[in-house]
Amino acid sequence: MSPSTSLNEDLSHLHEALGISAELLQDCKLPVCEEPAELVKTEPDFYGREQQLVPAAFAAWSAMKQAAAQDGVSIHLISAFRNYRYQYELIRRKLDAGQKLPDILRVNAAPGFSEHHTGRAVDIGTLDCPALEEVFESTEAFKWLSAHGHEYRFSMTYPRGNPFGIAFEPWHWCYNGE
Template sequence: MYLPEHLETIWQQLGIAPEILQQKSLCVFEEAAELVDVETAADGRVWQLIPAAAQAWQAMQATALSNGIELKIASAYRASSRQVELIERKLNLGQSIDEILQVLAPPGCSEHHTGRAIDIYQPGGPVIEEAFEQTTAFAWLSQFAVEYGFSLSFPRNNPFGYVYEPWHWCWQAQLGQKN
């Protein structure tokens, strides 16, 4: 797997060994070129996805709502520069890079860079917590998300070494039947 020079420099500054790319079977993703606004959070942050993923998300969200399940976005597109900020914040709090890389992808390796990944929550329920798997939203997503092209990226014991993330779903065109 090839690590672009600009990422190699960033990784070096953060203390991330390039070997982790192969050790964790990580991909390097290009950042999304075209994004559309899909949702505005209560704090004013605007969540964005690529147009096709946005269309699939909105269709899935509407169907879930018609089934009595409200789905909201906790996170969507994230630039590599934002990934660097998140890692630096955790480093400044005294966490080791090994601990951090169990919950955050190295810059350039996050599905969020693609504009296809979303972190989902159900209002009134846990946000970006494993307990999300106990919600009716997770049960609904587990049954129907694939029909809209979304799949759970990081199940238990995933090959990438990330913690289980029942909230993290990524859109892939070939999966969807209704989008």
């Protein structure tokens, strides 16, 4: 069995277990995101949890965070790499809490389709702003990222009206270097 076959089987099992049909997946405009071969530990996230990124993304993130700090802007990690199983658990918990699958998939990609699987995407927070909320858009941190993120090859993946059909996520940035 080739690695790509087993990957797809893994994902199929997770999708089946969540009740995500082939039909639902056909409507998904997100690309499949493979898990990377190499990850490195980052600094702990805002909540003290361990996080990982691919080495190049971690180097770029560290440089960007330092540059922001020098400009008096605080940015910190809320979330970085997540594996397929993590994404499964995330959706499972919401289903168990009574949320409907199509609603969940508007804010959480199906396993295999989250950019966090790549180890290049980060959810960014800043002091005095609730995590993962649209109001992040009105912070100094967001202003700074919009002006300087590209210098570190970070860009926002889900602006308003993005072609992926994903809700606006001003906190979600992805490293696009190498």
